[in-house]
Amino acid sequence: MILRLYCAAVLAFLSLPIVVAVGVAFGSDKIARFPPTALSLRWFGVALSNPTFITALGNSVVLAALTTLLTIVIGLPAAMALVRHRLPGQPVLETFLLSPLSLPGVLFGVAMLFFLGASGFGLTAWGILAAHVVIAVPYVLRTTLAVYRGLDRGLEETAGVLGATPWQTFWHVTLPLLRPGLVAGGLFAFLTSFDNVPVSIFLTTARTTTLPVTIMSYLVNQDFDPIVGAISAVQVALVLGLLFLLDRIYGIGQITSLAGQ
């Protein structure tokens, strides 16, 4: 009973701010008010016809998608090497690859800004992508490592004895069995990129700005009005849609249980 009350309280604590932020978007007032006095979708129209927001939203989606792809391309072979091969300094390497998790985002953003400037790369979309990949790789790596370490080595060996080439073994045995880890890690990589402010804020320009950065600067310059609520609602809807899709395909329980490992 107490546990149930506690859970309800925690859930309320977690979700109420989102309810408020999204709720104001459905009001008709010019200033943000919760609960709204009258319901209207007019602010969605305003927000979605604002080219700044739309560009930022597009940038964020593309950036998060590319980040997810690249983190898997980097994280999967890294996990395989760490689990199945005897590497010199293996624990050090693993800690190093996971270290961006413990680095303050602001610090990494500043460092990346200096690096891109000093190395002559400049502030391009590729620089942001690289930064996001660095901070997102640990998520894919951790979940994939967890799944791979729990996987019986005998499965891959048996596949080999039965005549599968190393590539066939990877494609037909290893990869399908690692998929839960990759999906869970990929989801977290996507969300990490899609929500990121502290790193992106140092690296984006007007052309390459992301949605969270745009919302942030809008809040700094304008104030909290229903337009921000509306675009936030769009962002939340996109994330929920993604989660729903993954749940239908893989079952969310499996993914969240892995993320806890």
Place this chain on the structure above:
Amino acid sequence: MSTSAGGSKMADVELRGIAKRYGAVQAVAALDLRVEPGQFVSLLGPSGCGKTTTLRIIAGLVRPDAGQVIIGGRVMNDVPVHHRGLGLVAQNYALFPHMTVMENVTFGLRMRRAAPADIARRAGEALEMVRLTGLGDRYPRQLSGGQQQRVALARCLLVEPAVLLLDEPLGALDKKLREAMQVELKSLQRQVGITAIFVTHDQEEALTLSDRIAVMHQGRIQQVGAPHEIYETPRTRFVAEFIGVCNFLEGKVIERGMGAVTIRTDGGALVAVGASGQNAPAEGVKVVVAVRPEKLVVGATGMSRGTALPARVEAVVYVGTAVHVHLRASTGERLIAYRQNDSAAPVALAPGAEVVVSWSPEAARLLPEGSA
């Protein structure tokens, strides 16, 4: 039974001077072994004796430091695992959890890009052979242990391996099921006529299944032979001790007679052991006399020939099919005797009873002293 579901290509296996070291541990040392085509050979030994490493070297999963692996007359050392054409059943079966029974069974053929019609026909035959017809759409987790085991076997046999490698495949099953699977495994192997190498630490399993047994200890083969040879004429104390139960009496040769040697045990008892004159050790040599408990006769008087030691019954253990009598000879040696439970009064002996324990010279074996 068509030959297409099971291999008709019997191959012999030869290991020459195989050695493998892991850090400070010599897992396998200078190991030689010959397995004839179609034979069922067990590698038997305690855990850590190198039997699994040997199997993995044959499979190609472990590269030996030295020596040659020859299968079907071909040196396999540099042939990668997926080109060796072998079958492996692991202790936990290693069924692919994301594939159905049918997909598991056909895995090898699919990887070889066999014709789909051919795959379907042979898979049907293989499933029938292991009595799993109709379960093709199940996933491994929906099967019992025995069924999983048979899927693993069918998956192996479908690729017509030159040699079937079995790594304690019955270890995870309970006793009743294990005995049933032993019979099934053996008849399958005969039916298919495949060479099989079987790793186990269970001596009973090895005795039941094998044409020949290689007893391993500390990376070396102690003795290779048919089950009855290993049991009746062990060459070392380790083999005698590992296979079944054995009484050991340590002593010195004091006389070499016609067809028999007399030994005085360290306790002072005189023991006669059958041995032909040439092979018998010289007088004064320290030896170990080994005699199986079922060869001992416990009674009021001893046998007319052979060894007869006065002894006191220390304990009598009733085990159903037999009675185990624990004895201490008047010269101090401890002995255990098995008495078949076929008499009217199975536990006629009581602790404390004074008896004579005797055995014939042919029942005992002379083993070199200190052979571990």
